[in-house]
Amino acid sequence: MSRWNSDMKKLFVSVGLIAAGTAGLQAAYAPDANTMTASKVWSVAGTLRGFYDSNYQTSQSAKGSWGFEVSPQVGLNMALQQTELGARFIFGGYYYQEREHLGQDPWDETYESDIWLDHAFSERWQTRASDSFVVGQEPELIDPSTSVPTRVNGNNLRNTGTLSVNTVWTRLFSTQVGYNNSIFLYDNKDGTAADPSLAGMLNRMEQYVNLDLQWEVAPQTMAFIGGMFGWVDYNGDEPIGFQTATTYYYSNSRNSRSYFGYIGAQHTLLANLNFNGRVGFQYTDFYNDPEGTTTLNPYADISLIYTYLPGCYAQLGFTQTQNATDTTTQGGNGNLTLSTESSTVYASINHKLTPKLLGTVIGRWQHAVYNQGAYDTQANEYYSLGVNLSYTLTPHFSAEAGYNFDDLTSPVPGNEYNRSRVYLGVSAAY
Numbered sequence: 001m002s003r004w005n006s007d008m009k010k011l012f013v014s015v016g017l018i019a020a021g022t023a024g025l026q027a028a029y030a031p032d033a034n035t036m037t038a039s040k041v042w043s044v045a046g047t048l049r050g051f052y053d054s055n056y057q058t059s060q061s062a063k064g065s066w067g068f069e070v071s072p073q074v075g076l077n078m079a080l081q082q083t084e085l086g087a088r089f090i091f092g093g094y095y096y097q098e099r100e101h102l103g104q105d106p107w108d109e110t111y112e113s114d115i116w117l118d119h120a121f122s123e124r125w126q127t128r129a130s131d132s133f134v135v136g137q138e139p140e141l142i143d144p145s146t147s148v149p150t151r152v153n154g155n156n157l158r159n160t161g162t163l164s165v166n167t168v169w170t171r172l173f174s175t176q177v178g179y180n181n182s183i184f185l186y187d188n189k190d191g192t193a194a195d196p197s198l199a200g201m202l203n204r205m206e207q208y209v210n211l212d213l214q215w216e217v218a219p220q221t222m223a224f225i226g227g228m229f230g231w232v233d234y235n236g237d238e239p240i241g242f243q244t245a246t247t248y249y250y251s252n253s254r255n256s257r258s259y260f261g262y263i264g265a266q267h268t269l270l271a272n273l274n275f276n277g278r279v280g281f282q283y284t285d286f287y288n289d290p291e292g293t294t295t296l297n298p299y300a301d302i303s304l305i306y307t308y309l310p311g312c313y314a315q316l317g318f319t320q321t322q323n324a325t326d327t328t329t330q331g332g333n334g335n336l337t338l339s340t341e342s343s344t345v346y347a348s349i350n351h352k353l354t355p356k357l358l359g360t361v362i363g364r365w366q367h368a369v370y371n372q373g374a375y376d377t378q379a380n381e382y383y384s385l386g387v388n389l390s391y392t393l394t395p396h397f398s399a400e401a402g403y404n405f406d407d408l409t410s411p412v413p414g415n416e417y418n419r420s421r422v423y424l425g426v427s428a429a430y
Helices: 002-022 097-101 198-202
Strands: 042-053 065-079 083-096 107-120 125-136 156-168 173-185 204-218 221-234 239-242 248-250 256-270 273-285 294-309 312-323 339-352 357-371 379-392 397-409 417-429
Touching (some): 065 097
Antiparallel strands (some): 042 065, 042 417, 107 125, 156 173, 239 248, 273 294, 339 357, 357 379
């Protein structure tokens, strides 16, 4: 029971850390905001930063702006005898001076909320439920798989809910059943077949159900074999391309069903070194595509976490899977771009340079190959790097500075850009 809870918590923290570190300036990692109040039931924190963004529109014709960020948050963390309950809400307000000079709305607003519940019904039955709700504009904040690798105006929404049940049947054999549901809604709508909107191309519901059969092959090793079914339903109900001169492709033309098979292991290599990984295949059927397109590609989700000193740890990970894409550009035979096959490498390190000075470096690289359409077999290359220094002034206050860099190369005309952001600010937590 304790191992499963520990693994799930590490996974939740590590995924959140990577997403926070790469989701852009407004989500750049602020380590003091959570760790200083982890022992309290209720916590309140806030951040005030000044920044410079060299390309706030994420476009080839880069336009820079000075600005500032205000980001309050509240949190709840309750640990009961058999239940752990947590919640967090973060508001972000971001002022861009250049946009005001141009007569545009200078403010961006983001909303993030996370809730989670761990409950042990008994030594043999445990469950975990969580939900993450986001409204924002930055690419990795809206969709961590970066189906849209550029900034998007408006109140764009993502909600991801997960539920998993772990059952210990014998001393060595257990099962894990899981369900994941993600909803994506974009503000940009009312597109045409010649000029599709983001809502038409990307509004969707993704659902995944998995079953893992687990064996404890050694005290520190859990091996498993599993399968997963995925269904992606595009529900924008707008034209996204021309099927003939008088008929259209609609949003649901890119609907798909995926079947996964994999093997994997959770292994404690050392007391401070943990491995969690699965590798296998993904077979995808785009059942509404007139071409009857199917794909077979590798599937992987691997991470390694190393805690080398108290308060110091590093993580390395890799994922390989099919993803949605904001491109539907048709090929010479009229076929749509259906998806991308994405290979992603991510890494992070947290290191206490002194008892009061914490350094964080987070990096990510994604290679996304287009499936069908005008750019079939060609790829986006997306890089991001974030560096943060946080200095503890008092038990409740800290100062921080950081730098984020993003670079996108793409075969799609007009999509390429690079972006640098620097910031300086203070944080408080109670």
